[in-house]
Structures are given as structure tokens and as C-alpha cells.
Amino acid sequence: MFERYQIDGLFDEMFERPGAARPHYAGLHERIRDLGIEAIKHRSAMADACFRNQGVTFTVYKDALGVEKIFPFDVLPRIIPADEWAVIEKGLVQRITALNLFCHDIYHQQHILREKIIAPDMIYNAKMFRRQMLGINVPRGIYISICGTDLIRDQNGDYLVLEDNCRTPSGVSYVLENRAIMKRIFPAVFQAAHVRPIEDYPHNLLRCLRHLAPPDMSDPCMVVLTPGMHNSAYYEHSFLARQMGLELVEGRDLLVDDNYVYMRTTAGMRRVDVIYRRIDDDFIDPLCFRPDSLLGVAGIMNAYRMGRVALANAVGVGIADDKAIYPYVSDLIRFYLKQDPILKSVPTYICAREDDKNYVLEHLHELVVKSTNEAGGYGMLMGHQATQTEREQFAAKIKADPRNFIAQPVVQISQHPSIIGNQIEGRRIDLRPYILCGSSISVMPGGLTRVALTRGSLVVNSSQGGGSKDTWVLEGQAE
């Protein structure tokens, strides 16, 4: 099965060198060979049928309504040993702590600007900076309750942060569904591996939301706010509402009266205290942001500003995952926490800086250029794979609006064995762990491992044809 497996000079998660599995993969490697490709493919087909029947889907925007698709699932799990995970976990906790302090600072005293760590125009020109939030105190001072941070591994196997998703990170439902399926189709393999459980995530999320309600309220009404059925991540919204036992509401289910938020029920209006919103700032209040939005709730920002409803995540957190702020996060950690960053970042050129911009324009063919305000793999240029015309078009865009672009060298991210047709081949992967910030900070052991199913592709986004796999963080000695 692995006879023709190629490592190609990359960092391979499973193999140290051809044929030699890393110690933490040894058990799995052996099991896969015992099972044989037919048995694995059979189980993989079972998993696909399960996903389809349960409607575990995401929507790809092709036409007005979009097409429901199954998130391709690769049954070979990714394994992370306990000691590696311990470092990642510490690094992520450090990062979300700094980012929360940063958000609070930006919308209050702005020490970071006064100390000239970041130039004011980087903040004030950011599309995700929300003037409306200046001087507003959010519940418990927590801006980012839920964060999904994308990690990659470079050719040396070092974990690097690729980006932080502080607004409405999605994918956690697939993590939980992938795990449920893996336990069903590979019970023996799973059991033998001693994997840390993740099933308490919805419970932790609920506690995290509860933390934002007024402390004296005995039974706060908490809801999940979705843009609706046609949203790409609708499945996840519904899944989380179900798992937490909360109502899933759409904008049209809510209204604001006298600066309180209510939901329309068959028994009349019921006050809502905490909203886990899966709608971007832009769409959440037509009176405050995009006036053409039908997804949000008119007047909710005033209720929010008056502290009568809590939103998770807070409005304005987009400033923290702006791709042009990303290169400063290490500085933020040093500034706010007086610590050295535990996780490394990818070297980044900020086109808003004249020198960087010139460098980027001259080296487009070896850089990945990203639009600072887009996600999901949209609006980016893979310089080394693009055509001359594409590069020229992108260069024009960069010159027109440099603040909107950053560039990074191409990182040859690590690969992992995947089932491809009748054999096993290496495919590039990344990792998105989920971090919850409530009365304490908890990191889900593992997270969403996304895999670029096209050979040689570095883009793992589901909207660009990526798949996912289960992520196993192994149990280790308690520290």
C-alpha cells in the first residue's frame, strides 16, 4: 500500500523516511497495512453515506442558492503526540490572551498606538475596525470568546501560525462529526490509540456563552444566530444549537424594543440575553452597518452598546484577525504579556509599507499574496503557480490599494497520507484548533485537520475543494 508513497523532501507527518513510520504513528501504520486498502475504502464509503444521510454538509456558492455538498472526509487520522500538543496549547492560550487584550486596548486607551508598536493608520484604515465600539465595555471584557487559529508545519516540522480566525471561525462541527464517525468505523484502532476526547466542546462553549450573561441572572436566554439555511456553514449553526440545547434563530426571529432584544415565539416575545452570532459585523445591524442587510436585527447595536445583550464574539474583533495585523501579533504578545511568543508566525510583507510593497511587486512569482479582508481562500494569489497575466492583474490591484494586501513566502507545508483512489498518497494539511475563552481558557485537543486533496495543492479550504480528517491528540502524562 505504501510501496509507491513519496515524501518528496517535504515534512511528512507519518514517515520519518520512506517506510519508517514515526513512533507515534507506528500503531496506526501497522493497522492500516493489516486492514488493506479494500477494507479501508469500504469503511470510507460507509462514512460518506453517514455524512450524506445525516446531512452533514456545507454549501458552495455557485448560483443564487448554492449547492449542498458533503465535506470530503479522509479516514486516515492525523496524530499529534502529547508533548507537541502541550506546546501548541500553551502557545494558543498565550495568543488569544494577547488578542483579547489588544481588542480591549484598541477600543479603549490605545496604548499600543501611543507606544508606536503599531502605526495608527494600520488600525484606522482596517475595514474591520469598528468606530462604533470605541469606549464600549463588552461583557467581562472578553472580545474573542471563540477563536479558531490556523496552524501549519513547515519543512522542519515546526508549527507556525498561519492566521487567527477571531470573527466566526467555522468547522468545529465537522471535527465532532469526524470523531463520531471514526469511533464508529474504526473502533479498535481508535481505542488502541488512547486519544484525548473532544466531545465536551459544546458543553464548554455553552459555559463560555453563559459567562457573558449578567452574573445575577439565573436562567439567561441564549441563542445561536444564523444567517439562514443558505449560508455555507448552516449545518454547523444547527449542529451547535442542537448540541447546546439552544434556540437557533435568524435575524427575522429577533426584534429590538426599548433597547432590549426579543425573539418572536408562539407565546409572544421572549427576551434574549446572550447571542452566539454567526453573522459578520457587516450584516448584523442594518441601522449601523450595511443598510441593505436583511440578515441582521435592526437596532441590535444600540442594545449591545447599552449592555442589554451580549454578543459572542464581540463586534469589532475583526481588527484582531486582519491579515495586516497578523505580523504584529508577536509584538502584541511581548507588549501586553511581557512574554516571548511560543508559536512562530510566517514571515509577512505588509504592502502598506513602501519597502515591503516594492519587494512584493518584484518577487510576486515566489510569494503568496493575500487580501487582508477575505477568508476561505478567496482573493489570494499563489505567485509560483499563477500565470504571468494573473500576476500582472494582481500587481495592479496591489498598487491600487496596498493596505489591502500582504504577502508571504510559499511555505512547503507538511503532508500526510491520504486515501486517493486505490492507493495512499501524500497530501498537504493544516490544523485549526478551537480555543474558548470564558472564565478560563480551554483549547480543544486537536481540531480540524484540513487536507488539500489535489496533488501538490497548498490550498486546504473547503470552498476550494479541500477535505478533512480526524485529529488525534494522544494522551500523555499529566503535567
Add this chain to the structure above:
Amino acid sequence: MSEVNSNPASALKRPGRTLLARVADASFWMSRYMERAEHIARILMISGDVLTGAGDLDRLFALEVAGDVLRITQRDHMFPALATADRNPLEVMAAVANYMTLDENNPNSLLHCLAKARENARSIRESISAEMWEHINTFYWTMKSEDARRRFEDVPQEFYRQFMMGSFLFQGLTDQTMEHGQVWLFIQLSKYIERVDMTCRILLAKFATLARVDSSLVASLRTIQWMAVLRTCCSIEAYRRCNLGDLEPSRIANFIIFDPNFPRSIHFCVKQALASVDQIRSGLTADAGREAQRRLGRLFAEVQYSQVAGDMYESLFDFLGRTRTGIAEAAAAIQEQWFMRAIDPNGWRSWSTSSL
């Protein structure tokens, strides 16, 4: 807000989980479309069966049987296009069946009803059980799969049977896997409303067609035709257990309308719909739903104390017509008071202040 609870058991239970108006609306339509699909599948199944098995029928009468399917589902404007002169009655029936089964542009086709049921279910999947959702989703994909048309054309009767079984399984799962709370009650309510409406339509169409030809049919055909009416209402076995001997139109009408214990009778369905409304209202502090309750209550009184007598056909058509109007008004009142009214931000203070 509720007071601090000293009783640990009740502290665990959330006081009065409320139901979003949108969720109530979607559960209502999910159930209604599912019930509608079941009826349409049965109508197609029986009509096809009658025409296949009845030997050489008079062409006009045979076309009436095919046309009834469209009349019942209010698609009769399609009849001229489907019943072209070059088609024999069986071919016309096949064209009608095709139109009523897989045509996605037909708002009453089986596939369209199922797609609507699933769409509504998908929008409230956190409010129904996982089993219900998984069933309706799998059911949908099976009926929409690439080989669905081939399976339908191969053995249409089996295809209809799958639709009916799909609905039965949905009802069973609904009863056994979700709490019998408000969502469940709305599902029941709409199921019975749709069943009353469909049964009225079937009886109206079938009795009108058969009234015209009843005296001219030979005995065996006549029996088969009246049996078909009972079968279309899913009532033949129950009828036989209660009525020995010949199939009498008036006894058939009386059974399907007035039998108090048979879950397909109009009496039974109106009673259950009323009971659902009563229960929904008792769980709510607000005043909504009074109009729906009043209309269903009146309809139930009418069903309870009416009889089909005198000129059987005239009094039957009169009664069925009034029942259809009554049930439609009740449905409109439900829509208006529970689903729509809550959406009018100006109208809510007056009736819901008690719950604030």
C-alpha cells in the same frame, strides 16, 4: 424571570421553553407536505391500479378517472395538455402520473412536496429529532437519486408505495423520538388539517364522477370503483370490518366522514386537530390561537351533529364544501395568529405583555 428555584428537579428543567414562531411555521409545513405527498402517492397508486385492472372501460369514464387525480390536486388546467387525443386512457394516466410524480415544476408533484418537507425540516433540524431528520433526508435523496426516474418508470406502484411508507415511517419516528411538546403538536395539527382537506377533495371528486355513471356501470365494475374510493382514503379494511355486504355510496360517505374511531375519518381528524390546538393553547400564557380554536370547535360540532341524508349527493357535496371552507379558515387563523402575528412588531405588545 423566574424565581430562584429550591426544588432541584424543577431547577434542571427549563421553565417553559418557548417556541419560535418561525419554527412552529416550518414544522407545520414540513408535516403538511409530508401528509400531502402520502395522499397523492395513494391517489396515483389506486387510480393507476383501477385503470390497469378494469378491462375495457368507456373511454370518457376512464379519462375521468385520470382527470380526478388532477382535480383533487388542483392541477386540472393541465388536463388538456396531458390527455391528448392520440393517447389511450392508460397512456393519459401514465402522463398524469409522470406529471404528478417527478415534475419539479408542478407544485403538487410528489417530488416537490418531499423537497418542501425536507427544506422545512432542514430549517428546524435542531427542533426535531435526529432520527426524523435523518429519515426525511435519506428519503429525499433516495427519491431524487439518479436512478429514481428509471425506478419509477419500471414499477410505478412500488415507487408510490415507497412514498407512502416513507410518510408512515416519518409519523412513527415523530411519535417515538421527539418530545410531545409544542413542535410535535404543530406537526399533529397540520397533519390532521391536511388529511381533512385531502379527504374532502377526494370525496368531492370521486363522488361527482361516480354519481354520473353509477347506474350505468355493471355490478362488478361498480364495486371496484367504490372500493377504489375507500382505498384512496386508506379506509377499505376498516370499512369492511364495520360494514358487511354491498358497497353503498351513502354508507361509504358516512363511514369516511363520521366514524369516530378511525384515524382517516374526517370526524377523527377534526377532533385531533382541535385537541392539538387546545393543548398548544394550554401551554401558552398568551391569548393567541383563540380564533383557530373557535373555528375548529365549530367545525367539530358540525361534524358531530351532521348527517348525510335526503338527496345523498346534494347534501354530501354541501357538507364537504363547508368542511373544506371551515378547515381552510382554521388553517388561515393558525397561520395568522401563531406564525404571522408575532412577526408584526406593532401588534405584539397588546397580547403578550403578560409574558414579558
